[in-house]
Amino acid sequence: MKKHLVTSLLYTVITAIALGIVYPLFVTAIAHTVLRDKADGQLVYDAHGQIIGSKLIGQAFTGPAYFHSRPSAAGTGYDAANSSGSNLGPTSKALVDRVHQSVASETTSGPVPVDLITASASGLDPDITPAAAMYQVSRIAPLRRVSEADLQALVQANIQQRQFGILGEPRVNVLALNLALDAAHPAK
Amino acid sequence: MTTNGWLQIGLFCILILALARPIGTYLTLVFERRRTWLDPIFAPIEKLLYAATGVAPDEEMRWTEYLVSMLMFSAVTAILTYLVERLQGHLPWNPQHLPGVAPDLAWNTAISFTTNTNWQAYTPETTMSYLTQMVGLATHNFWSAAVGLALAIAFIRGIARKEMKTLGNFWVDMTRGILWVLLPLSTLLAVALVSQGVIQNFKPYDTAKLVEAQKVTATGTDGKSTTTDVTTQSIAQGPVASQEAIKMLGTNGGGFFNANSAHPFENPTPFSNLLQMLAIFLIPAGLTVTLGQMTGSPRHGWAVFSAMAVLCLAGVLTAYWAESQPSPLLAGTSQTASATQAGGNMEGKEVRFGIANSALFATVTTDASCGAVNAMHDSFTPLGGMVPLVNILLGEIIFGGVGAGMYGMLIFVILSVFIAGLMVGRTPEYLGKKIEAYDIQMAMLYLLIFPLVILGFAAVAVLSPTLGLSSLTNHGPHGLSEILYAYASATGNNGSAFAGLSANTHWYNATLGIAMFIGRFLMLIPMLAIAGNLAAKKSVPATAGTFPVTTPLFTILLTGVIVIVGALTFFPVLALGPVLEHLLMAAGKSF
Numbered sequence: 001m002k003k004h005l006v007t008s009l010l011y012t013v014i015t016a017i018a019l020g021i022v023y024p025l026f027v028t029a030i031a032h033t034v035l036r037d038k039a040d041g042q043l044v045y046d047a048h049g050q051i052i053g054s055k056l057i058g059q060a061f062t063g064p065a066y067f068h069s070r071p072s073a074a075g076t077g078y079d080a081a082n083s084s085g086s087n088l089g090p091t092s093k094a095l096v097d098r099v100h101q102s103v104a105s106e107t108t109s110g111p112v113p114v115d116l117i118t119a120s121a122s123g124l125d126p127d128i129t130p131a132a133a134m135y136q137v138s139r140i141a142p143l144r145r146v147s148e149a150d151l152q153a154l155v156q157a158n159i160q161q162r163q164f165g166i167l168g169e170p171r172v173n174v175l176a177l178n179l180a181l182d183a184a185h186p187a188k
Numbered sequence: 189m190t191t192n193g194w195l196q197i198g199l200f201c202i203l204i205l206a207l208a209r210p211i212g213t214y215l216t217l218v219f220e221r222r223r224t225w226l227d228p229i230f231a232p233i234e235k236l237l238y239a240a241t242g243v244a245p246d247e248e249m250r251w252t253e254y255l256v257s258m259l260m261f262s263a264v265t266a267i268l269t270y271l272v273e274r275l276q277g278h279l280p281w282n283p284q285h286l287p288g289v290a291p292d293l294a295w296n297t298a299i300s301f302t303t304n305t306n307w308q309a310y311t312p313e314t315t316m317s318y319l320t321q322m323v324g325l326a327t328h329n330f331w332s333a334a335v336g337l338a339l340a341i342a343f344i345r346g347i348a349r350k351e352m353k354t355l356g357n358f359w360v361d362m363t364r365g366i367l368w369v370l371l372p373l374s375t376l377l378a379v380a381l382v383s384q385g386v387i388q389n390f391k392p393y394d395t396a397k398l399v400e401a402q403k404v405t406a407t408g409t410d411g412k413s414t415t416t417d418v419t420t421q422s423i424a425q426g427p428v429a430s431q432e433a434i435k436m437l438g439t440n441g442g443g444f445f446n447a448n449s450a451h452p453f454e455n456p457t458p459f460s461n462l463l464q465m466l467a468i469f470l471i472p473a474g475l476t477v478t479l480g481q482m483t484g485s486p487r488h489g490w491a492v493f494s495a496m497a498v499l500c501l502a503g504v505l506t507a508y509w510a511e512s513q514p515s516p517l518l519a520g521t522s523q524t525a526s527a528t529q530a531g532g533n534m535e536g537k538e539v540r541f542g543i544a545n546s547a548l549f550a551t552v553t554t555d556a557s558c559g560a561v562n563a564m565h566d567s568f569t570p571l572g573g574m575v576p577l578v579n580i581l582l583g584e585i586i587f588g589g590v591g592a593g594m595y596g597m598l599i600f601v602i603l604s605v606f607i608a609g610l611m612v613g614r615t616p617e618y619l620g621k622k623i624e625a626y627d628i629q630m631a632m633l634y635l636l637i638f639p640l641v642i643l644g645f646a647a648v649a650v651l652s653p654t655l656g657l658s659s660l661t662n663h664g665p666h667g668l669s670e671i672l673y674a675y676a677s678a679t680g681n682n683g684s685a686f687a688g689l690s691a692n693t694h695w696y697n698a699t700l701g702i703a704m705f706i707g708r709f710l711m712l713i714p715m716l717a718i719a720g721n722l723a724a725k726k727s728v729p730a731t732a733g734t735f736p737v738t739t740p741l742f743t744i745l746l747t748g749v750i751v752i753v754g755a756l757t758f759f760p761v762l763a764l765g766p767v768l769e770h771l772l773m774a775a776g777k778s779f
Contacts, residue, residue: 003242004257007359008264010241015366016268019330020323023371024388024430027378031388031429035379039388041425041453043396053396054423056385056452060402070539074447076404081313081393081422083447085536085564087688089666090573091769093778095535096517103520111522118535121450121546121563127539131522131529166195168458169530169542178399 044175053175054080058126061178064107065143065187067128067136069174070115071102074123086119108139127171130159144185154180189512190525193544197504200462200548201497204469208493211470212477218368219341219361220482230367237363248354251720254342257358258335259709265331266302270294272324273316282317283392289315296697301325303708304332304589306435306442306559306683307700309692313424313445318390325442326431330374333438333471334365336591339712340475341482343595346719347619348483350727355719369471370437377433377467384463385456388429396421428453436467439589441559441683449549449562450538461545461562468558472587475594483619487738492597495746499586500555503575507547510572511537517778536567547572554579557589559683566662566670566686570770573686574762577673580680581762582754583638589681592708595715599631601737602718604749606631608735617734620727627721630714637714639757641706642675645699646761649675655695661688664779665769672765674700679707 031039042055053059060078061069075082088095102117113132133155141148158177162168217224238245249257273289276282289297293310300307301324312321338361345355382388402418428444432454435442449455449464473493480489512532514523525531530542537546546563553560554576565576579586585597602618606628609616616623649656649671660667673686678700685691691700736742 001256004260005264007241007243008257008261011237011243011261011359011362012264012268014237014240015331016265016323016327019366019371020327023375024322024326024427027375027382027430027433028388028390028427030379031382035382038385039382039429040391041387041389041394041423042385043394043423046397051394051396052399053421054394054452056456057421057423058452059396059398059400059421060418061400062402063400066400076406076416076418077402078421081424082311083313083424083445083451084311085447085450085567085687087564087566087661087686088535089566089662089669089686089688089769090515090533090535090569091517091664091666091773091778092662095567096778099518099521111520113529114518114521114523114531115529115534115539117518117521118537121536121538121561121567122445122447122452124447124452125538125540126452129529129539131526134528162192163458166192166199167462168540168545170528171539175399182399 055173055176056126058124059175061174065140066178067133067140067174067181068116070125070128071098071117071119072123073119078124080124083122083124085121085123108135110135126173126175128174130155130170130172133172133177144181144187146185154184189508190544193508196544197508197548200465201501203466204473207466207470208473209477211474212481212489215369215471215474215478216481218364219478221364224368226368226372234363234367238359241359243357243359245357245360247357249357250353251355251716254355254358255713255716258339262302262335262709265328266298269301269324269328270298272320273297276317276320279317279319281319281322281390283390284317286315286317292694292697293692296701299701299704300683301328301440301442302332303681303704304336304438304440304557304592305678305681305704305708306440307678307685307704308442308683309697309700311446312443318426321431321444322427326434329431329434329438329440329442330366330370333370333434333440333590334362336589337365337369337471338362338591339716340591340594343598343715343719344479344482346722347598347621349723351725352723355723370434373437374430374433377437377463378429380463381429381432381460384460386429386432386460387425387453388427389425390427391425393425394423396423424453433467435560436464436558437471439468439472439556439558441553443560449560450564455562458540458545461541461549464560465549465552468552468556468560469587471590472556472593475591479594485619485738488619491738491743492601492746494740494743495750496586496597498743498747499582499750500551503551503555503579503586504548507551507572507575508544510569510575511543511547513569515569516774516776533567533569533572536564538562550576551579553684554682555584555586555588557584557592557680557682559677561684564687565673565684566688570766570773573669574766576684577669577676577766578754578762580676580682581642581758582750584680584682585750592681599634599715600750601746602627602631603635604742604746605735605737607749608745612733612735614733617728617730618737620730621722621725622728627718630718633714634711635753637706637711638679641679641703642672643761645675645703646672649699659690659693659696661690662779664777665765665772666779668761669765669769672761675703678703681707
């Protein structure tokens with residue numbers, strides 16, 4: 001009994017140092033040597049060197065002249081230090097009411113692509129579907145004084161296809177799309 | 189449902205099938221202490237570790253001694269985690285200056301990670317320091333997986349050995365599992381994940397200036413709404429990749445962030461998603477091959493693999509179908525799959541994964557006892573959400589957790605052999621061992637503890653408005669599913685959740701902690717007792733009357749026994765939860 005206890009204590013301390021400190025530091029060393037930008041979260045900077053987000057982390061866009069991102073349940077919305085889904089069930093009245101409210105507030109006609117009015121799992125989804133981006137073109141085009149065809153071309157250029165042609169789903173990064181929008185067609 | 193969706197699911201199945209044999213063969217070499225190509229690196233470390241900790245590697249243990257070593261080690265590691273959590277405010281690598289964790293939550297979390305459950309009643313990025321995540325939690329991802337692996341190997345030895353009293357040496361099995369299997373695989377996977385964008389750093393959280401400032405209106409407890417300007421976004425950082433890798437390989441599932449593998453920093457691309465799903469099944473699928481090789485009956489290993497594969501496919505098909513269906517409650521939305529959208533039920537799912545990958549991940553993570561999620565199970569359709577729930581309730585033996593799935597499955601194998609014996613009226617045999625009353629008593633004990641804990645605690649919670657029901661986010665039948673899922677997940681050591689349940693209360697922290705403890709340690713005792721008993725038995729030669737365990741007929745019988753035992757135990761409560769909710773949703777009801 002005592003022998004097992006001593007072994008347990010020693011084994012715990014030694015392997016805790018090896019697996020809890022040496023191993024993550026080793027991985028960090030490799031990551032920082034060969035993949036520095038990715039290990040640091042692929043931050044996006046503006047012209048003044050100010051961090052304006054991460055390529056991987058969604059941001060809220062709610063103004064009419066921007067492509068909207070999905071609803072978010074992370075903190076007060078897109079809180080990247082407090083990720084969360086809504087966890088509302090399929091028969092939740094709160095979910096049904098929230099969706100109907102979102103649908104009613106859309107100014108574009110036609111059924112709303114479902115990802116645009118549903119909260120993501122992380123609350124930080126950086127993407128919307130190509131359908132959701134195209135759906136918003138007719139709202140944004142007049143506000144940016146650009147033709148719908150030009151805006152559709154901008155969306156098309158920002159579609160990320162399936163990885164290796166098969167994995168995942170086609171998607172549009174909202175932050176990247178809106179930055180491209182601001183650059184090409186600044187709001188008045 | 190789309191062609192591409194089926195292709196992705198098919199690709200995953202083919203890869204698992206292709207990986208099972210090489211990994212299983214490698215595991216056999218490692219645990220039979222034969223030569224491998226990693227010996228030059230790890231053999232000296234192994235020797236040093238035994239010398240430093242006083243382990244005599246050639247001393248074999250009886251099942252009781254194996255059990256005591258395992259329990260002692262688990263207790264010591266649990267206490268370490270509890271202390272690190274409580275003291276993190278005074279320890280380094282805490283750039284956000286997070287305070288010590290509250291006692292009941294720290295207890296719950298220590299049990300949770302020790303038992304390979306990784307139930308998380310907290311939001312990691314606002315609760316746990318980098319040091320706690322690394323030393324307090326990620327270490328358990330290695331330890332608890334290695335313990336599970338060791339126990340499965342001990343059980344397989346029990347079947348394979350003849351007239352022996354011992355099952356191997358716990359410390360040797362642990363050490364070889366960590367050094368030869370988990371550590372090298374984790375290192376490789378961690379670097380692969382970083383290449384996809386999983387972060388790995390020790391920075392304090394970054395602050396980004398939002399491109400479009402937001403006004404956020406919140407309604408306070410007094411009913412008044414206040415509007416605040418939000419101009420910045422705080423972006424959580426941390427050593428994620430190193431933890432993410434072992435979280436999946438060890439079927440632990442405890443996320444570095446609250447959103448787990450749905451968080452873009454934990455699972456940024458569809459390829460990282462594929463790697464994570466493969467990592468969950470890699471060792472459990474390999475163990476079926478190991479079972480066949482170590483018991484000298486490779487075809488038996490594949491017969492068990494086939495039963496697992498059939499049940500896995502049934503789950504994936506059901507979940508994918510259910511999640512692709514449009515919700516009748518969400519009028520005015522476009523939910524049809526097309527070239528430009530996945531459609532279906534997108535609440536609680538990420539666009540990059542869509543429906544197929546979310547349904548597949550949910551099935552895989554609950555077939556195994558992983559519990560990582562890339563979509564929120566609570567927001568699944570009633571029948572889609574029933575798939576992960578049923579997977580857990582069947583005992584997580586469809587490939588299952590690292591080790592735990594294998595020995596759980598072997599209990600069902602013994603039960604199947606017994607039932608086959610009853611049908612023909614002979615003493616049942618399993619790979620040359622007579623299965624007798626003691627073995628069946630222990631197997632039934634194993635099978636009964638599980639539903640007793642789940643249904644017992646869930647019944648109390650459902651009947652108590654203050655303790656149980658006050659934590660619900662969703663009402664109606666879905667509320668029952670939330671509570672049932674919590675106790676199933678804890679007892680099954682899964683760790684995923686219908687996360688609408690606010691589980692960080694004294695009641696849930698305490699009872700879920702007990703459920704996790706029983707689900708891991710009390711169920712081990714009958715399992716090891718069977719192993720010890722089998723090892724001591726004589727081997728009898730197979731005769732014409734022996735029921736072969738290598739045939740498709742055996743696979744069908746085994747699958748049938750699993751489904752019937754699960755259905756007899758849990759059908760009533762499933763009818764009141766997900767099934768009822770499905771019918772009410774079709775009738776347009778919401779709660």
